[in-house]
Amino acid sequence: MLTGQGCPATMLSIKDALEALEGKWKLLILFSPSSRPKRFRQVAKDVEGITDKILSKELKALEANQLVKREVFSTFPPTVEYSITPHGRSLEKVLAELHYWGLAHRKTIIGK
Structure with missing residues (x-):
């Protein structure tokens, strides 16, 4: 478990991950061809609301x-x-945890 004590290597790795996956679309796009x-x-249809320009x-960036x-x-x-590349597949656990967290968050915030 992360302690949050400001370890420079941990902060750098989190920064790298956030830069690779930044924005509201990348994880959804990555999930589409899973x-x-x-x-x-087909990806554009799966990722509702994204424009062709942004998807491209x-x-x-994902490539x-x-x-x-x-x-x-x-x-x-x-x-x-x-x-998805093998490197992209390495995010499956992250996506699964994000999915479960999202369900719990929705229940906490919206009550559904």
Whole structure:
């Protein structure tokens, strides 16, 4: 368990994680292709409320952090699929804990 005593290495690792996953969309985008690779339009449909411009930007950032893999197939027109990398899969426990925390938080705040 973290003690919060200001260990510089711990603070740096948390900062790195937050920078890789910052914003309200990245974790939702990452969750979208968790069961199978998906095309851009499928991810956009899963992540309700995101614009194409933001989705494109966030996918590039996730790809730069090696959390998502972009694969282009030589079809006409070209087919592009996004899948989670093994590094991205390492966030499964984080996503699961965030899911359970979100359920408890909703119950505490909203009462449902």
